[in-house]
Each structure stands twice: as C-alpha cells, then as structure tokens.
Amino acid sequence: MDTYQKPLEDVDAALKRLNATLASYKVASTTKPAPAATAPMKAPAPAATPANKANGNKTSIPATRPAPASKNGQQSNGHPRSADRTAEPTGPGSNPAESPSDLPQVRPDLLWQEAMKLRFCDRSSRRTMMLGPDFPGMSGDQFAIDRQIDDIMMLQEHYLVDYPYLLPIRLLTAQKYLQLGYPDLAAGEAYKALLLCDAVRDPSDDYHQMAAPQLREFIQQVPVAERLRQLKCDPDGVQELPPGSSGEVMDFELDLWVRYHYLPWAHRLLVVGLMYCGCYKTAWYKAWKAMDSIEKTTGDVVDQWLVDVTVGCEQAVQKLWGMSHDDWEKLGHWNNGKEYPDLGRVRREVYPWNEWEPDRLAELPQLNAMMAAVAPKLEVRAVELPALTGSSESATVMQLGVFAKEDIAPGEVVLSETSMLTANNKLRDTLCDACSADLPDLNSPTADQVRECPDCQAVFCSPTCLSRAEATYHRATCGNDLDALLRDVPAAEAADSLYSLLLMRAIAMADVQECHPLELDEVRYIWGDFHHLPITPTHFKPSVLNHQALNNSDRFDEGHGQLPRTLPWSFEHNIRLPIQMLEKMEIDPFAEPNYDLWVCNTLFAKFRGTASARLSGSSQAGRATRARGPEVSAVHPMWCLANHSCDPNVRWEWGGSIEFTAREERVQWKGRGVEGGVRLRKEGGVRRGEEVVNHYCDVELDVKERREWARGALGGECRCERCVWEAGQEGGGE
Ligand SMILES: C[S@@+](CC[C@H](N)C(=O)[O-])C[C@H]1O[C@@H](n2cnc3c(N)ncnc32)[C@H](O)[C@@H]1O
Numbered sequence: 001m002d003t004y005q006k007p008l009e010d011v012d013a014a015l016k017r018l019n020a021t022l023a024s025y026k027v028a029s030t031t032k033p034a035p036a037a038t039a040p041m042k043a044p045a046p047a048a049t050p051a052n053k054a055n056g057n058k059t060s061i062p063a064t065r066p067a068p069a070s071k072n073g074q075q076s077n078g079h080p081r082s083a084d085r086t087a088e089p090t091g092p093g094s095n096p097a098e099s100p101s102d103l104p105q106v107r108p109d110l111l112w113q114e115a116m117k118l119r120f121c122d123r124s125s126r127r128t129m130m131l132g133p134d135f136p137g138m139s140g141d142q143f144a145i146d147r148q149i150d151d152i153m154m155l156q157e158h159y160l161v162d163y164p165y166l167l168p169i170r171l172l173t174a175q176k177y178l179q180l181g182y183p184d185l186a187a188g189e190a191y192k193a194l195l196l197c198d199a200v201r202d203p204s205d206d207y208h209q210m211a212a213p214q215l216r217e218f219i220q221q222v223p224v225a226e227r228l229r230q231l232k233c234d235p236d237g238v239q240e241l242p243p244g245s246s247g248e249v250m251d252f253e254l255d256l257w258v259r260y261h262y263l264p265w266a267h268r269l270l271v272v273g274l275m276y277c278g279c280y281k282t283a284w285y286k287a288w289k290a291m292d293s294i295e296k297t298t299g300d301v302v303d304q305w306l307v308d309v310t311v312g313c314e315q316a317v318q319k320l321w322g323m324s325h326d327d328w329e330k331l332g333h334w335n336n337g338k339e340y341p342d343l344g345r346v347r348r349e350v351y352p353w354n355e356w357e358p359d360r361l362a363e364l365p366q367l368n369a370m371m372a373a374v375a376p377k378l379e380v381r382a383v384e385l386p387a388l389t390g391s392s393e394s395a396t397v398m399q400l401g402v403f404a405k406e407d408i409a410p411g412e413v414v415l416s417e418t419s420m421l422t423a424n425n426k427l428r429d430t431l432c433d434a435c436s437a438d439l440p441d442l443n444s445p446t447a448d449q450v451r452e453c454p455d456c457q458a459v460f461c462s463p464t465c466l467s468r469a470e471a472t473y474h475r476a477t478c479g480n481d482l483d484a485l486l487r488d489v490p491a492a493e494a495a496d497s498l499y500s501l502l503l504m505r506a507i508a509m510a511d512v513q514e515c516h517p518l519e520l521d522e523v524r525y526i527w528g529d530f531h532h533l534p535i536t537p538t539h540f541k542p543s544v545l546n547h548q549a550l551n552n553s554d555r556f557d558e559g560h561g562q563l564p565r566t567l568p569w570s571f572e573h574n575i576r577l578p579i580q581m582l583e584k585m586e587i588d589p590f591a592e593p594n595y596d597l598w599v600c601n602t603l604f605a606k607f608r609g610t611a612s613a614r615l616s617g618s619s620q621a622g623r624a625t626r627a628r629g630p631e632v633s634a635v636h637p638m639w640c641l642a643n644h645s646c647d648p649n650v651r652w653e654w655g656g657s658i659e660f661t662a663r664e665e666r667v668q669w670k671g672r673g674v675e676g677g678v679r680l681r682k683e684g685g686v687r688r689g690e691e692v693v694n695h696y697c698d699v700e701l702d703v704k705e706r707r708e709w710a711r712g713a714l715g716g717e718c719r720c721e722r723c724v725w726e727a728g729q730e731g732g733g734e
Helices: 011-024 106-117 126-131 142-162 167-179 183-201 208-219 224-232 235-239 246-277 280-298 304-320 325-330 364-374 463-472 491-513 553-560 571-584 597-607 623-628 703-714 721-731
Strands: 344-347 378-386 396-404 413-417 422-424 565-569 612-614 632-634 650-654 658-662 691-694
Touching (some): 126 304, 167 183, 167 246, 183 208, 183 571, 183 597, 208 246, 246 304, 280 304, 364 378, 364 413, 422 491, 463 491, 491 571, 491 597, 491 632, 571 597, 703 721
Antiparallel strands (some): 344 565, 396 691, 650 658
8 A cells, every 4th residue: 555655746636536436436325225237236146045065166156055954943042043034135236126126125224234334433533543433232122132133144144145255244243243142253253354354455365356346346335425524534534545546546445444444343343252252362462463453554543442352351360360469460460461361161052043953852763763873772862861051950951862772781882883073183193084093004914905095195094984085075175285283282282173173074074065064964963062041031131342341351241141151162263273274175264154153163062072082092081181182083973972971881992983882890889779769780781771871981080080070071060870979978978
C-alpha cells in the first residue's frame, strides 16, 4: 500500500476520481440488494446439492452440505432441529427481481443487513476506536435462543457455503457463536477471518483471488454516501487516496475497510473467545500482538477491549495460582504470559445443528450387524449407568453396553477388531502406517509381507493393510508432507498429539471415502460423553458481553452460557492444527463445511474417552505409559462400546487388531460377595446375558489411583462395585 501513502496535491481531484469510481460500479444507493444485472454476487443455491467432495473435487468451489444421514427429529441435547430451510434464499441475490415472491425473505435479508452493519470504527473519532462498539448480547428467552440457533444454521448452510471467503459473514458467524456461549467456535471463525484479512490485503496470498472479489462486491452494496463518509471522515482518509485507476481506488477502499473494521473486530473476537475458554497464554499473547497490529494499521489508537483481555487473563491466572497481588507483581507474572496455562475447557455437546449424530437405540440392529462381524458371541444393548458427571449419586444415564449372547469359556477370544483409525506420534518407529502394529524384523518369516507405498515412504505390515489403506485414507495423506506433524513430542503433550493425529486420519478417511467425517463407521456410533442439558432458559444463561464481564474472571463461565464444559480445548489443537492439516491435504478450510471446527470438536469429544492408547512395541497400557506418554492410539468402534469395571471379566490386548479374551480368573478383592441376592463369581469366563466389562485403567492399582487414572475416560469418579467398597473401607480407616 506504500504507493497510496503519497501526499495528494489535489484533494478535490481525488474525491472526483473516487466518485467516478463509485459511479462506474453502479452501486445501489440503499442497503437493499441490487437487481440481478448489477449484483454480481449470485444467489445461493436454492436446494441442497451433493457436496463437491462427492465428485472427488478438491477445488475451492463452495460445497453445499449433503442431506443429513440422521433421521432423528430430536437432537440428543433435547433441542428440536430447526426446520429444513434449504429452499430459502439468502444474501444479496434474494431480491424480488430474481426470486418468486412466495419465498420467505425477511430473515435472510436481516442477516445480510446485520453483516453490512458490522463495522468497528468510525474514523472520525479516536474515542470510538478506544472503546469500539460493544458486542451485542442476546436475551435468554427461548425465542431468542431458537432464533440465534436458526441464524447460525442459516449462516452455516447458506451464507458460508455461498460466500466462504467473505469477511463480514465470517465475523457475523463468530459473533453469533459468542452470543450463544460458544467462545471456542467464535475464536475459530475469528481466526479464519484474520486469515481472510491477510488474504484480502496480500495479492500473493493463496486465497486473495477469492477473498478480495467477495469483499469488493459486498462493499459495493453499501450505500455510496456511507462509503464516501468512510473515506472522508478524517482528513487522512482523503489524503491517502491513491492517484491511480478506479481499480486501485477500489483496492484502497477494501484495504481501508479491512484495517478499520474487520481486522480489529476479528482480533477482538479471537482473544475474547480464547480467554473465555481458558487459553490464557494464547489470549494474552494475541491481545498484545493485536494491539500492536492495530496500532500499525490504523494509527495511534488502543482498543480498550484488548486491554481488558490482558487484564482478565492476568486476573484469572493469578487466581488459579492462588497468588497474592504483591507476589504476582514481584515475580513479574503480570508481564510474562508465556507461563500462563493454555489448556481450556469448552462445552461438550451435540450441537443443535449437528444432524449427524445417530439415534443409537433406534439403530441397534445396524450396530449389532457390525458387532457380529468382529464378535459373533456378543451383542450391544441399552444399559443404565450411573451418571458420573452430575452432583447426584443416584442419577443414571441410558447408554450402550456389550453383553454375551452365549456362554464364553475362560481364555476364549470373544472379539477381534482391526481399525484404520489409528495414529502414532513416533517419527522413526517401525509401525504399520495403517493398523499401527509393529513391523516384523527383517529376519522374521513375515518380513516379506511388508509393503511400501510406491509414491511416499509409508510402510505397511502386509499387502492387506496396504490395500485397506489405499481404499480408506492413504490418497489424502500420500506425499502431503504430514509426517513430521505432531511427532516426537514431549511426554506431557503425547496424548493430545495422538488425538490430533486421529483427527487427521479421520479427515483423510472422510476425504477418500467421500463422506462426512461424523458418518464414518469408526466414528458414527461412538458416544462423545456429551452433556445432556438442553439449551433452554432453565440451563442456559446468555453472557453479558461488556467490559465488566471481561475484567472479571469469576464471570468467564458466563461466556459458555453457564453450561457444563468438560471438553479439553486449545487454540493449537482445535483451531490452528486442524486448519493446517486441511491445507496440507489440499482441502480448503474455508469452503469445506464438512470439516468445520465444530465437527473437529465433535470428533475430539468422541475420541477422548474411547481411543485406546499404548506404547509402541508393547501391547498393553500400563505404568510405563505414564512416564513416556502414549505413542500409539486407535479407535475401535465395537471394542469401545464395552463399559468399565475395576473387576473386569475380559482382558484386552492390542497388536494389529484389538482383542477381548475372557478372563481365566477375576481380580481378587476382599469385598467380593453378594450383590442383589446373587453371589458374584470369582471364576473366569462370561455367562450368557452377562455384561462384558472392560478395564480402562490398571486394575492392580489401589482405588485412589484407579479412580484418578480412569477419570478421563469415564468423565467422573468410578463408582463400580469394587471402587465403592474399597473407597468405603479406606474412608472407614480399615
Ligand atoms: C468407552 S465408552 C463405553 C460405551 C458407552 N457406554 C456407550 O454408550 O457408548 C465410555 C463411556 O461409557 C460410560 N461408562 C463406562 N463405564 C462406566 C461405568 N462403570 N460407570 C459409569 N459410566 C460408565 C461413561 O460415560 C464413559 O465416558
């Protein structure tokens, strides 16, 4: 933009040129959509069409979401799904000239106008820039909640599909997520908006060719008078006008809108979102960087909201660490965000717009067909389990469990399952790329089974694994420079790296199999330990998005509507890495709604608590895993339907496939006795009708350690018969 900084000798001439430019674009003089002939932004597709992925197409052409696979009219979080509105028009094309008058138009137009009004700064007032406009909050009545959800669905299904690179639409979506208590999703959209700000301003950016024209056409719909006011409202605005052609003037105008409106708004939404999630290190650091960036791009101004975020983060961390104000100051923590905690927690739920979550009880026959293929003597049934997350000891939840259809002898293998949804975080380990089994020694008799991909260095333990990899995921990762990602990480980061690698594999599988990632067989029936509270005024309280709330870390739960948040979440693993993975797989993170960040959150919710993990070179999770951190992980969708007990009746072993073997003998514990009039068995095997119970932790540990170890996978404290008895003995000072 340097050429535009040249002082202009003749301000009048510049204004004349600008007026000529505006006239040449034949812009509309109101915010109403322009007639079709003068509105190059085309109307969104009126009805759902198959996603572009269905054609194996990897271009940036916007995709419309495929018809939902799930038929359940009621989402698991109790929120009724909004009516199917795929036929509604949206955006600037939804004008009377081109759409039949019987189509509903009021809501879509309102959304478009909301995006039009989304401005950050009136350039004439420094003070406005200091405080900026407030984020509008929302009222918490059911009508407001439903309308907000509808707006989000409308944006997701139409606006973002048709205008995936349009900055104000991204920002409006982020804002609506924030208002509905999803600061994590708001941060994700805000981050994408920041990437689009760069794309608009940098002609060499990969997305420039898409982002700049979409914003240009959008701004052309702003009334001329308003556009002129934006340019003229302080003397610098006119003096900065470039002397060049109308195209250059337009570019200048675009740049100005990005710098003064969208960039600050995106920074703000990102850091507020991150802070509410508890990612204090990144929020603090990004708030400072944003202040710096805004100062550089807009002049000597400070955004008070960004300052508030730095203060809010400092206050939250000081409280978390239980430090006095004096110690905090003395040790310089106020000035050293690098040390702040960065792992947050967010709502773990079936999002109101998630149409992929199956009604598992209704689909038990399909599930049992899958189970029969890997475990002919087992079946899946509904089972009532203690609700471990609630406060009440007696609350129960209806879930699934695995049961024996016939007697199983001690030592008998009852389930054997192989999965392609695997991951390992060791860069140089000799593991099969597909099933994660250890590769055979060069001298072993099975060494000649090993196969290598002819186009990359991936190695497979057998021709079967190679061909299964080719059919299910490998094309998406082959030669895409993904190998070094998340490998050889420190032990503390090992588990998170594996979850992210599982996410990467799921994306690759969905891409190659041309389906939605939540539709994959390996994922679909997994229960993500979602909270079951509906988004109603009884449970959801919208946040007040003002300075007082930002400055008070006791109120950060309000940012999540005060709903429970149990899903671990970070900027790195839930925003930056997924976008990077998609780009490396040549999937457009803006134009592919199948891989939206809410989809990634849902996948993570499903993986956490169900994925098995182990060290490479060994087949059992155990004590050593804790020191080195897990190295290999996999999701086995049938295996993981078995519930936990610290007195399990099966053992599991995992090499290339995962197996359940009926125990020869049950664990010894003193309290084993009579339950409900039936003597609990000590001998091994599983009787017909008995539930198959697995162990998520080392059952040799004492009750305290077991509970600690299994807490992550169970979502709460284990209340199995053995734990309850042993904890009671400890409490009673046995
Ligand atoms: C691996 S899944 C087991 C299958 C699960 N019940 C289902 O319906 O898909 C783990 C989840 O099941 C539940 N669960 C497993 N064992 C449990 C137990 N002993 N008590 C309470 N909940 C249990 C918890 O919600 C846990 O997060």
